[in-house]
Amino acid sequence: MTAASVAADGLIGTSALRERGWTETAIKRFLGDADQLRPNPVYRSAAPARLYDSARVGEAEASPGWQEWRTGAAKRSARSSAAAETRRAALRAEIAALDIRVPLMDLDDLAERAVRHRNIRDADRAWDRGWDDPEPAEAGSVDQATLDRWCVNYLRHRQMSYDADLDALYGRVGRGEAEAAIRRRVYEVIAAAHPSLAAECARQQAEREKGY
Numbered sequence: 001m002t003a004a005s006v007a008a009d010g011l012i013g014t015s016a017l018r019e020r021g022w023t024e025t026a027i028k029r030f031l032g033d034a035d036q037l038r039p040n041p042v043y044r045s046a047a048p049a050r051l052y053d054s055a056r057v058g059e060a061e062a063s064p065g066w067q068e069w070r071t072g073a074a075k076r077s078a079r080s081s082a083a084a085e086t087r088r089a090a091l092r093a094e095i096a097a098l099d100i101r102v103p104l105m106d107l108d109d110l111a112e113r114a115v116r117h118r119n120i121r122d123a124d125r126a127w128d129r130g131w132d133d134p135e136p137a138e139a140g141s142v143d144q145a146t147l148d149r150w151c152v153n154y155l156r157h158r159q160m161s162y163d164a165d166l167d168a169l170y171g172r173v174g175r176g177e178a179e180a181a182i183r184r185r186v187y188e189v190i191a192a193a194h195p196s197l198a199a200e201c202a203r204q205q206a207e208r209e210k211g212y
Contacts, residue, residue, distance in 0.1 A: 011036060020061075021070060027052075029069075030060040091135035091178045100185050102155055102193045110118065110194070111139040111147055114154035148200040154188050155197075 019025060034050035041049065060066050105113075117134045126134055139147065187205045191198035 008055045012054050012057050013052075014050050017052065017057070021073070023073070026069060026073075027150055028067050030063070043146065088177060092146070092181065093180055097187065098181075098182070098185070100187075100189050102189050104193055107194070107196065108139075110151050110154070113158075114147070115139045117154045117158055120152045124171060145200075149204075151191060151194075152187075152197050152200045152204060155194075159207065160192045176204040179207070 014027065031052050032106060035053045036051040037048040038051060039048055040046040115137050122134045126132065187201040191201040
């Protein structure tokens with residue numbers, strides 16, 4: 001029992017107990033009712049904080065029953081983690097086998113298509129929000145960084161169909177990881193097909209990894 005987990009009054013809260021390996025089930029089984037109830041320090045309308053006497057917690061943790069439960073809980077957690085990792089590995093293998101392609105296009109044609117696609121999206125957004133029609137952009141009047149961004153977005157959204165692959169992952173262990181891996185592959189494929197867009201692909205991927 002660490003001093004940091006015990007308050008000055010010798011009481012331990014449920015958060016500190018969880019940090020020490022306790023679960024809600026274990027708290028009910030080995031400690032029962034809290035020794036004190038106090039108003040929630042963060043949200044006054046929330047359920048009161050439950051506090052347990054540190055001496056009683058120490059006795060429970062030293063008991064054979066708790067020790068046996070803790071050992072079993074660790075084994076169950078390890079088995080669950082191993083099973084989850086096996087499923088994640090299977091998903092990674094599926095993703096590696098996906099046939100993700102991007103069409104090779106003349107850069108000028110790609111730019112024109114990307115700008116047209118952007119203009120349509122901007123017009124639809126303005127219509128939905130009741131704004132005035134925006135001034136259509138033209139490829140020659142857009143800076144290169146913006147044009148590269150529009151080209152990558154156009155290829156991702158209009159020329160590559162990976163939504164079905166993402167939908168197939170719904171409810172699977174590692175879905176978030178799988179989605180990130182598929183999108184990473186998409187950026188890699190775009191960069192390989194159109195090297196001039198590689199920097200923009202890397203920028204967008206970095207932003208996604210940061211959670212933007």
